[in-house]
Amino acid sequence: MKTLPKWAATKYQRLWQTYANQAFTFSRAHEVMGLGESQTKNVLVIMESSGYLLSEPDPLDLRSRQYRLIPPEAIQWAEKLERELERQPETDKSLAAILNELWARVREQILEEFGPLDLPETLAAQVSEVAAQTAKRDTLGLIERVDFGKFDKAEADELKELLKLFDGKLNSYRSVTNVLLEYFKMQRDLEAGEFDAAVAEIALLDGQPLVEPKREKNTSLCPICRRFPQSINAQAMITGNPKMDSVFQLYRGTRSQIKICSFCFLSGYADLPLARISKDGQSINKQRDYLFIETPIAKGSLESLLAYLREGAIGELPVQESEAPAAESAETGETDLLAQLIEDLQKDGIAVTPNDLPILFGSRERLSHVSGFLLNSLNALSNLVVLRVPLERLSGDEKLSGAARQELAKAAMYDFWRITSETATLHYGSMPA
Ligand SMILES: [Zn+2]
Structure with missing residues (x-):
């Protein structure tokens, strides 16, 4: 209320x-x-x-509005209340007492205006009981105690x-009862242990922060790599950050975009064939479950590796293949792809057996989810292999936890590192800059 x-x-x-x-x-x-139109509007x-x-909208013509004045006595009452409620720093009333006083006044007014009600x-x-968990939250409901039908x-x-x-039963941000409830809960938590939450930094009064929030550092840097300056707006399809994501919320500019650096923009395009794109309701999710391998190992060996991944993983596992692979394929006339791979790797001086590769080569079924291709590299000394390694499918668990994902990614990377004779640089979920 302003004057x-x-x-x-x-x-x-x-x-x-x-x-x-x-x-x-x-x-x-x-x-x-008796004023001009724009002045009238202004007043x-x-x-x-x-x-x-x-x-409020005019019920007879929703395009126009109708107005109603607040009566002078209501204004006077509000002004008086405001003067009384003026902040007094020396007040030693508890929050509980303040709530009770405020409620007593409001309750009195309500009963006067609406007649007898069960309030x-x-x-x-009661709030204190609920905070102490000796009463249920439902007991703080007020609205349900009133029969509005009359x-x-x-x-x-x-x-x-x-x-x-x-009303303290509703999860309403407007409810002062909820403020007291949260205060009591916080006190209870503080008694149970040590906390270091600076409440003033997160509390709002009338939607305004009590203290100026700390600014995120380096907000002009790209939110994805945090290395290069932001330069271009990009959709979730490129950035992989859906709208509800906290990075998106922190950095969002226009409604559905965040600004990222040129490198992340380009790699966001380049990895489209590799990434897994899904659409959950309104938001697009882009999972970067791919592996970039940069290795000096010969093209031939890498091609065997890819052929094995593509085909060797499908079909039956020959018995005892690791013991006598060459002999068996000669007998059957079929090429055993794993044997071929191991032979090629051995020619390059890399001694590996299927037992060395526990994650990927331990199960052909899992391996069938891995696919990849060889990229031409400008660097004559190294080749680039790009593989899709969807971790959920490798583990057979669609709801893989973050920590388990991380371990599985590491293990898969380790397998490939072994295959490439411990020479490769590997990047999971990102393109090397
Ligand atoms: Zn970036």
Whole structure:
């Protein structure tokens, strides 16, 4: 509630003399005030934002609005209350006492206006019980104690809105009862252990932070790699950050985009054939379950590796293949791809057996989910292999936890590191810069 400037206060008085409690339209206000159209609009805006005027859609014509003044006695009452509630730093009242006092006044007004209602005389004691878990949260409900059927709709709505301010059963951010409840819970938690939460940094009053929040460092850097400056807006399809993601919320610019660096933008495009894109409701998820391997190992061996991944993983596992692979394939006339791979690797001086590769080569079924291709490298000394390694499928568990994913990624990387004679640089879920 703000004090109206004098010139606006005289317009308020004039309107009140004409319309009192009745609703009026913009053109009526225009006539009464005797001002130009834009000035009339201006005065109405000031009255509304200062708490002297209600504006609502006109029920007869929803495109226009109708106005209603707050009566002078209500304004006087609010001003008086505001003066009384002025912050007194020396107050030694507890939050519980303040809530009880406030509720006592509001309850009295409610009973006066709406007649007898079953409303508790105090609130704080019950809140304390709920916080101590000796009573249920439901016992803090106020709205459900009232039979709204006996009021007309406008009255019922008004009463409901008032009660919402004190109803502790609803998860309402408006409820002061909930503030006390959270305060009690915090006290209980503090007694149970040590906490270091700076409450003032997260608490809001009227939607405003109590202290200026600490700014995230380096917000001009790319939120994905945190290495290069932001330079371009990108969709979730590129960034892999869906709208509800905390990185997205922190860095969002336009409605559905965050700004990232040119490198992440390019690699976000380049990895589209490798990434797993899914759509959950409105948000697009991009999973980067791929592995980049940079290795000096010969192209031929890498091609055997890819052929094995592509085909060797499908079909039956020959018995005892690791013991006599070459002989068996000669007998059957079929190429054993694993044997071929091992032979090729051995030619390159890399001695590995299937037993060395526990994650990938231990199970052909799992391996069938891995696919990849060889990229041409500008560097004559190394080759690039790109593999899709969907960890959920490798483990057979779609709801793999973050920690387990990480371990599995490490193990899979280790297998490939062994295959490449411990020469490769490996990147899971990111392209090497
Ligand atoms: Zn970046």
